[in-house]
Amino acid sequence: MSLADLVGLAPDALRDPGPVYDELRAKGVHFAPEVNAYVVASHEDVGRVLRDAKRFSSTITVGNPPPSPTDDPNRLRPLLLLSDDPVHATRRSIVNRAFTPSQVRSWEPVVRRIAVQHVEALRDAGDVDLVERIAAPLPVRVISALLGVPADDVDQFRSWSEEITNSLGGHGGDPEKRARVQREFTGYMDALISRHSGEAGDDVLSTIVAADRAGELTRREAISFTIELLIAGNITTTHHLASSIKLLAETPGLADRLRAEPALIPRFIEESLRLESPIQGFYRLALEDSVVGGTEIPAGSRLLVLYQAANRDPAAWEQCPHLKLDRSNAAAHLAFGKGPHACIGSSLARLEGIVVIETLLDRLAEITLLTPADEVPYLASFINHGPTSLPAKLVFTPSAAA
Structure with missing residues (x-):
C-alpha cells in the first residue's frame, strides 16, 4: 500500500492508512509528486514544522488558493486556518475569549443533555447506525446551541457544513452547488449576526458579535469566523466521535474496564485521538529555504504535514499501534496540531468525546458492530478521517434511567 493508494482514495488505505504512513516515515522527508509537496511524517519533524509558523506558513492549504481582490464576497475563507501572525494572533485572541477553560467546562450540561437525548432515542429502535444517530448529529447540535442557532435550522447547518468540507482531500464535487451553498450559508449567518441583541455574553456568538460591532472584525470576517467555528466544531468532532465509538465497541474488555475505572475515560479519548486522528494532516508553505529532517526544502515549496503519521511514530510511542490506557505521554499526540495553529476547540472536542463515551457506558450493556472491521466504510478523503457508517x-442496561 502506498501514498498513491491513499490519495487515490482506495478503501483499504482510507480504512487503515497505517502501512502508508510507516512507508512514508521510513523514506524520511521527501518530495511526493502524488501531492505535489514534501511529505513530513515523523513525530519530531511534524512537531517542528507546526511550531515554526515564521518559516512554514498556513496561508495555503488544500482546496483554498491564496485570496484575490476579485474574490466573490460570498466565498468562505477560513480566517484562522489560512492566516499567519500577526493577523492570526489578533483574530485568534477574539475567539479565545469564548474558549477559556472555565467557559468550556460550563458547557458540559449542554453536551450531556444532548448526548443523553441521542442515546435514549435509540432505546427499542432495533439495529441502528451509530454515525447517523450519534456521531453526526450530536456535534452540530452542540456547536449550534453554543452559537444560538434555532433548533429547527440544525439539520440545514449540518448539510451546509458537509457540502463545504467535502472537497478537503477528496475529489469531485459540484462547484456550482458549492457556490450556492456558500451564498445561502453566508446570507443566513449575516442575518443571525444582525438579529443578535448585542448584549454582552460569554457565549461564542456574543463574542463574535461584540468584535463585529466594535470594529475588530468586518462583517464578512465575522460571518466567516462563525462559519469556520461551526464547521470545525461539527465535521471534525463527528469523525472523532465515530472513531472513538468504533474503538470502544471493537476492543475486547475495554467497555468493562472503563465502567470499572471511569477515570480512565479521558485517557481513552486521548488514545483514540492519537490512533484515529480526525484530521490526517494539512499543507504548509515554506517561506524560506529550510532543512527538515535532513532534507532541503526550497522557499515556495508546499509541505504535507501528516499528524496521523506522527501519532503512529514508534520513535515517540511504545507499542504505538496499540491502544494503551496507561501512557504517561497520552496527551502528547498531534491530533489537534501544535503551535500557533493548534485547534482552538480542542477542549470542546475532548469534552464531547468524554461525555458521549460516559453516556454510552452508563446506558448500554453491549454495543455489537454489525459490519466486519475490514468492511467499515471510511470518508473518501486523505485529509479528514473517520468511519461514515457503524451499524x-x-x-440497554436494565437499570438505565429512561
Whole structure:
C-alpha cells in the first residue's frame, strides 16, 4: 500500500492508512509528486514544522488558493486556518475569549443533555447506525446551541457544513452547488449576526458579535469566523466521535474496564485521538529555504504535514499501534496540531468525546458492530478521517434511567 493508494482514495488505505504512513516515515522527508509537496511524517519533524509558523506558513492549504481582490464576497475563507501572525494572533485572541477553560467546562450540561437525548432515542429502535444517530448529529447540535442557532435550522447547518468540507482531500464535487451553498450559508449567518441583541455574553456568538460591532472584525470576517467555528466544531468532532465509538465497541474488555475505572475515560479519548486522528494532516508553505529532517526544502515549496503519521511514530510511542490506557505521554499526540495553529476547540472536542463515551457506558450493556472491521466504510478523503457508517445492535442496561 502506498501514498498513491491513499490519495487515490482506495478503501483499504482510507480504512487503515497505517502501512502508508510507516512507508512514508521510513523514506524520511521527501518530495511526493502524488501531492505535489514534501511529505513530513515523523513525530519530531511534524512537531517542528507546526511550531515554526515564521518559516512554514498556513496561508495555503488544500482546496483554498491564496485570496484575490476579485474574490466573490460570498466565498468562505477560513480566517484562522489560512492566516499567519500577526493577523492570526489578533483574530485568534477574539475567539479565545469564548474558549477559556472555565467557559468550556460550563458547557458540559449542554453536551450531556444532548448526548443523553441521542442515546435514549435509540432505546427499542432495533439495529441502528451509530454515525447517523450519534456521531453526526450530536456535534452540530452542540456547536449550534453554543452559537444560538434555532433548533429547527440544525439539520440545514449540518448539510451546509458537509457540502463545504467535502472537497478537503477528496475529489469531485459540484462547484456550482458549492457556490450556492456558500451564498445561502453566508446570507443566513449575516442575518443571525444582525438579529443578535448585542448584549454582552460569554457565549461564542456574543463574542463574535461584540468584535463585529466594535470594529475588530468586518462583517464578512465575522460571518466567516462563525462559519469556520461551526464547521470545525461539527465535521471534525463527528469523525472523532465515530472513531472513538468504533474503538470502544471493537476492543475486547475495554467497555468493562472503563465502567470499572471511569477515570480512565479521558485517557481513552486521548488514545483514540492519537490512533484515529480526525484530521490526517494539512499543507504548509515554506517561506524560506529550510532543512527538515535532513532534507532541503526550497522557499515556495508546499509541505504535507501528516499528524496521523506522527501519532503512529514508534520513535515517540511504545507499542504505538496499540491502544494503551496507561501512557504517561497520552496527551502528547498531534491530533489537534501544535503551535500557533493548534485547534482552538480542542477542549470542546475532548469534552464531547468524554461525555458521549460516559453516556454510552452508563446506558448500554453491549454495543455489537454489525459490519466486519475490514468492511467499515471510511470518508473518501486523505485529509479528514473517520468511519461514515457503524451499524450496531445495542443492549440497554436494565437499570438505565429512561
